[in-house]
Amino acid sequence: MDIFLQQLINGLTVGSIYALIALGYTMVYGILRLINFAHGDLAILGAFIGLTVITGLAGSGGAPANWIVIVAFVLAVLVVAIAGVLLEFTAYRPLRNAHRLSAVVSALGASMFIQNGIMLIWSPQTLTFPEGIMPQTTYNFGSVVISATQIFIVTVSLLLMLALYLYVNKTRFGTAIRAAAIDQDAARLMGINVNKVITSVFILGPALGAIGGLFIGVYYRQAVFDMGWIYGLNAFIAAIIGGIGNIPGAMIGGLLLGLFSSLASGYISSTWQQAIVFGLLILILMVRPTGILGERVADKV
Structure with a gap:
């Protein structure tokens, strides 16, 4: 029983991080029907920026002060949010009316660009x-x-997810986001600036992802240039499990994935953890092809 409870705590911690990153995938897909494969690398970029700020301000003399950690989180969010906007302007907006395959190739190229940029700046x-x-x-x-x-990680993650949910469902601009997700042409006819909505999504998603990436670094106390791929992949799986394009689905999918991964690692083997995760994805998609919440609120963010 103690092992189960310990793995439950570990799973909730990791799952809340997956959920934060998964929100970026699901929001972009909800608006553009695009899988932003560079999102995981943007999240890890946040970890490296935070690490640079902490080591730069605190130096090598013991634990950093609380204000340094706060500055690290704020700067990581700002820089990654700007990077998300630049990514949308350069890699996705020119291909908005192109074939979906072109956008997928552009997303993969952007992922490789960011990953190799991290490697060149911070070393492999x-x-x-x-x-x-x-x-x-x-x-x-x-x-x-x-x-x-x-x-701290679980509490802040849940508060951020709740804040995003309330923002999208209870505010005027959140209504514009939901309208653009349903039908962009109709939203334009109603006077909604769809480009502004899309830009806001590429600010909110990467910003939350940056916090998730910095949480990864803080929790595991390490960062490597290519870990955005595996964490991004797991967050993408979480978004699919919950029902991609659905904000509550991303939250639920992330928490479930974290719990299942932790329990699989504790009771079976960490070596087979990733294979077991994909097995879970296959089983869920066999039962509910659109994800846990995909049918009930399809095509909404």
Whole structure:
């Protein structure tokens, strides 16, 4: 039972990170019917920017101050959000009326460009995050250990997901996003600036992804230039499981994927973890081809 509870805590932590990154995939798909394969690399770019800020401001003298960590998160969000807008303007907007395959190739090219750019700037070596970025407090419940870092990641992730859900469903501009997701031509006729909506999606998605990427670095205390592919792939799987194009679906899919991956690693083998994840995806798609929430609110973000 203790093993189950420990893996449950670990799974919720990782799943909340997957959910944050998955939101970027699902929002872009909801508007453009495009899989932004560069999104995972944008998220990891946030981890490297945060690491650079922390090491640059804190130096090598012990744990960084709280204000340094806050600055790292803010700058990571800003830089990655700008990168997301530039990506939309250069790689996707010129191909908006082209065949979907052209956009997919452009997305893959953008992913390789960002990944290799990270490698050239920060080197191909694995970089280590300094200790003490998050409080080192742990809470023991029998043999179950919960760290303050895990509590922080899960809490902030859930708050951000709730804020995004409320923004999209309860605000005027959120209504414009949902309208553009349903029918862009009709949205234009109603006076909605669709280009502005699309740009906002490429700001919100990468911004949340940057926080998720920095959470990965903080949690595992390392960053390597090509890890955006595997984390991006898992987040993409989470979006599909939940019903791609659906914000609550991405949240649910990310949490479920994290829980299932953690339990598979704890009870079976970490070597087979990725294969088991794909098996879960296949089973869910066999039962519900559009994902868990895909049919109920199809084509909406």
